Amino acid sequence: MVEESKRPDFEGSELIVRYLGCRDYEPVWQSMKAFTAGRNAQTPDEFWIVEHNPVFTQGQAGKPEHVLFPGDIPVIQVDRGGQVTYHGPGQLVFYFLMDIRRKRSGPRAVVSALEDAVIEMLAGFGIEAHNKPDAPGVYVNGAKIAALGLRFRKMCSYHGLSLNVDMDLEPFNRINPCGYAGLDVVDMASVLGNVDNADANMAEVSRRLLVCLQKALNYPEITSG
Structure with a gap:
């Protein structure tokens, strides 16, 4: 688990990146809306990088039957697209607070750019991943490793993507992930297995993913410190 981050926030002329550490979900969501x-x-524009305490979030059109047995994990109805998903320690979450008119782009192109960035980042760790035209997200051998869900308000986005890095995947068994019964979910640690890759930690994954996202979304590269 990432403790409250000591890494500095940083900014360029077009983008501010904020490291929030490990936070409860609802206050971060309310801050995004505000x-x-x-x-x-x-x-x-801002990117917020965060890890959440255990929570299920249900999209605005989410069907209650996809929440099977949440147990002691809270379920929060939110205003993003998509169905139910899980957030918890060991999962890297990026929130994208962007005015996409500046990109001369639309929502579908933004989602595709996010998927492409995750796929490129995973390739750097030797993980072959792909997207699906009819099911947003990123997959490894058919199992979901990253979920996407955005909300657009007057062409400004919030919410974002979650990437499973090294986490307890059991809570995904308590739901139909993203509305798909029986969908397998995987994390980077289980894909890499015994491969000696000490760089596959939360800080390094977030650093590499940030670089890929800036490239995919046409932000000038900025560095901390």
Whole structure:
């Protein structure tokens, strides 16, 4: 688990990146909504990088039958697209607070860019991944390793993507992940197995994914410190 991050936030002319550490889900969600409601044409875009305490989140059109037996893990109804998913320690979450008009792009192109960035990052660890045209996210041998769910308000996005790095996957058995009964879910640690890859930790994965996302979304590369 990532403790409260000591890494500095940093910013460029177009993008601010904030490391939030490990947080409860709902306060971060409310902050995303408030940021988006209050931004204007001059507000820089932001990425928020966070890890969440255990929680199930149900998309705005989510069907209750996909929540099978949540047990002691809370279920929160939220305003993103998609069905139910799980967030917990060992999962890397990026939230994208972007004015996509600046990218001269649309929602579908943004989702595709995010998927491409995750696929490129995983390839750097020797993990072959792919997307599916009819099911947003990133998959390894048919098992889901990254989930995507965004909300667009007046062409400004919030919510984002979650990448399973090294986590307890058992809670996914308590739901139909993303609305698909029997969908296998995997994390980077289980794919890599006994491969000696000391770089596959949360900090390094977040660093590499940030670089790929900046490239895919056409932000100038910025570095901390």
